[in-house]
Amino acid sequence: MKNIIITIDGHSACGKSTLAKSLASKLNYLYIDSGAMYRAVSLFFKRSDLISRNYELKNGFQKALDNVSIDFSDANIDGKNFVTLNKEIVEDEIRNIEISNLVSHVSKNSLVRKKMVAIQQSYGLKSNVVMDGRDIGSVVFPNATIKLWVTASVEKRAYRRWLEYQNKGESILLKKVIENLTFRDKNDENRTESPLVRPLNSIEINNTSLNAAETLENALILIKKHLEN
Numbered sequence: 001m002k003n004i005i006i007t008i009d010g011h012s013a014c015g016k017s018t019l020a021k022s023l024a025s026k027l028n029y030l031y032i033d034s035g036a037m038y039r040a041v042s043l044f045f046k047r048s049d050l051i052s053r054n055y056e057l058k059n060g061f062q063k064a065l066d067n068v069s070i071d072f073s074d075a076n077i078d079g080k081n082f083v084t085l086n087k088e089i090v091e092d093e094i095r096n097i098e099i100s101n102l103v104s105h106v107s108k109n110s111l112v113r114k115k116m117v118a119i120q121q122s123y124g125l126k127s128n129v130v131m132d133g134r135d136i137g138s139v140v141f142p143n144a145t146i147k148l149w150v151t152a153s154v155e156k157r158a159y160r161r162w163l164e165y166q167n168k169g170e171s172i173l174l175k176k177v178i179e180n181l182t183f184r185d186k187n188d189e190n191r192t193e194s195p196l197v198r199p200l201n202s203i204e205i206n207n208t209s210l211n212a213a214e215t216l217e218n219a220l221i222l223i224k225k226h227l228e229n
Contacts, residue, residue, distance in 0.1 A: 137199030
């Protein structure tokens with residue numbers, strides 16, 4: 001029997017990861033945060049001084065990429081797992097505005113995407129999976145069992161991301177967060193390699209006026225209905 005694969009695509013900060021984690025927990029599926037993988041690679045290039053001031057990858061990044069290992073830790077007591085970079089948990093280091101500014105530039109590189117997609121597809125062979133990102137239902141798993149397309153207004157998304165920064169003690173203007181998300185939206189939608197598009201046959205959930213619990217409830221209803229058909 002084929003594994004069930006649920007993909008969740010959408011723009012930055014629309015609640016994809018929160019929804020995916022909750023669905024995986026409810027359904028007892030493996031959760032993979034594809035965005036964290038690209039953030040971890042961005043952190044690797046930053047640490048290795050392989051990103052120029054204008055955000056271009058420097059000569060030698062291809063060879064360095066061969067030495068990058070991205071995986072996820074075993075689940076902790078709360079059932080959560082975290083992205084690892086060469087076996088080091090880097091969850092805290094990748095969740096800041098500096099990495100957010102780098103990741104759109106790094107993730108559009110074809111060699112980076114090829115490596116990450118191969119890793120992501122390997123998880124689909126291991127178990128039932130919930131995976132979120134920006135090309136999961138369109139490129140990574142075009143034949144996924146269920147595809148969700150999550151969307152929200154840029155203002156709402158920026159406010160949510162701003163609250164995350166505030167809760168971590170990072171002082172940043174809401175205006176700057178809106179600018180960052182607007183830039184990332186444009187970059188994701190217009191990149192040559194695997195641009196952000198709504199996947200074919202995906203089901204839309206607009207959560208501009210929904211909280212996390214309501215978004216999860218809607219998704220569970222849609223998934224149950226789909227699996228029963």
